[in-house]
Amino acid sequence: MVSRRGFLRSGGLALLGVGLMGGIPAFLAEAAASDKIFRPYKKKKIMVCIFQRGAMDGLMAVTPFTDENLKAARPTLFLSAAKGGNTKPLIDLDGRFGLHPSMSAFEPLFKDKRLAIVHGIGSPNNTRSHFDAQDYMEAGTPFNKGTSSGWLNRAVGLLGHDAATPFQAVSLTSSLPRSFYGDNPSVAISSLQDFAIQMRGNPVGANMAAKSFEDLYSQTATGLLKETGKESFDAVKMLQKTDVRNYQPANGAVYPNTALGTALKQIAQLIKMDVGLEVAFTESGGWDTHFNQGSDNGIFARNVNDLSNCIVAFWNDIGAYQDDVTLMTMTEFGRTVHQNGTGGTDHGRASCNFILGGDVNGGIVHGDIKPLSVNNLEDGRDLAVTTDFRSVFSEVADRHLGISNDKVLFPDWTGKRIGVMRS
Known part of the structure; x- marks a missing residue:
């Protein structure tokens, strides 16, 4: 089981490390849109x-x-x-x-x-x-x-x-x-x-960033995704909704x-x-x-x-x-x-x-x-x-x-x- 902190270090940021020059990928956009409760951060x-x-x-x-x-x-x-x-x-x-x-x-x-x-x-x-x-x-x-x-x-x-x-x-x-x-x-x-995000300094995260979103998710516990993924999606969705x-x-x-x-x-x-x-x-x-x-x-x-x-x-x-x-x-x-x-x-x-x-x-x-x-x-x-x-x-x-x-x-x-x- 991957810890919450470990996911954020090596996986959560890899979601964004792929580089979104062409816009938010459909996979991520769909996941973000499916979350109907929008909660601003404190x-x-x-x-x-x-x-x-x-x-x-x-x-x-x-x-x-x-x-x-x-x-x-x-x-x-x-x-x-x-x-x-x-x-x-x-x-x-x-x-x-x-x-x-x-x-x-x-x-x-x-x-x-x-x-x-x-x-x-x-x-x-x-x-x-x-x-x-x-x-x-x-x-x-x-x-x-x-x-x-x-x-x-x-x-x-x-x-x-x-x-x-x-x-x-x-x-x-x-x-x-x-x-x-x-x-x-x-x-x-x-x-x-452009939302082109790069990451460095964490070999695990860098390697995971090279994988597809689906590959990343397949390596991560479902319960953990519910905890951390929603927060990442909320942040991305907030940018999506802003001109x-x-x-x-x-x-x-x-x-x-x-x-x-x-x-x-x-x-x-x-x-x-x-x-x-x-x-x-x-x-x-x-x-x-x-x-x-x-x-x-x-x-x-x-x-x-x-x-x-x-x-x-x-x-x-x-x-x-x-x-x-x-x-x-x-x-x-x-x-x-x-x-x-x-x-x-x-x-x-x-x-x-x-x-x-x-x-x-x-x-x-x-x-x-x-x-x-x-x-x-x-x-x-x-x-x-x-x-x-x-x-x-x-x-x-x-x-x-x-x-x-x-x-x-x-x-x-x-x-x-x-x-x-x-x-």
Whole structure:
């Protein structure tokens, strides 16, 4: 007899892992339609994570503009909070830190104390390899490359209940991110319209996904299907009954027509459809700004404009669900304090991240950044990591999702939290 959890891990998600590019198969549609009782899923707390791949320059996103060392280190990149110059001024947050002018959409949320910023955040592992740093951060074990699971997958396992729906943990990406690898159920959806779902990280599930629905069902106990299959069918049926393609955001929200905007719009749809979503993930690329980074205009300005506008559109769109949602960004490392000879910045150490939600200790730039003189820089060149990313990730997971087992969530971490969430 297959256990309920075992079915959900290896079988239930394989129903969706087949890939439904041509629409819902008749077999599944018929089974879903035969269930005459439609029961929405109970609203739950939801955590949304955005990985900024490529290493965001935290010193340009949130600039310590009173630091003369930074001004000297970045003669063409530095922005001031003073008005009337040749460039757009920074948005003064607290007299010391200024938000990039292209992130003006964030200003009201910061003033409303719903948006918090953590500066000097990063990994204790000093690798400057994108691949390794992303892998360590998503695994949540900065000095162990052999960790088979991702920290978000472990978070799902610590929620305290089995998944009643295949949409408990969803990544709006073309393939499952490292954060979701592991034994607990999670899926990657490239598009709600196509409903093309891939799965990875579970050999049994992957093998079963290659089989037909009928083969899958023939291997599963009838009683178990009645328990788990109905819930999966309900979730699929809910998507079937919704005009996903012609979705209209609420509250005047306008999403940028970008990959991140599209992904966050679809996460908002899943949230408002009450399909049992609890952990969502997506990503934003283009942050590796070695060349022609720009100051108030250019590559970086376009990226932060997209990031902030997409997040604010998402936040406005979910409306009444805001109290149930916390959104957090992350990036593998930051950029060098000094600009390079091609008008960009190279791989550095610490960066900053943004946390948005009703239970966030917002309106504050958290973290400890010392003056950027050479003697305070890591290796004489980088903003030092003064906040371990795990101290922030664990605090968000604990305060928002009720996950308090740090030994499982981040096995090698014994640090302290910094108060980014309200107690």
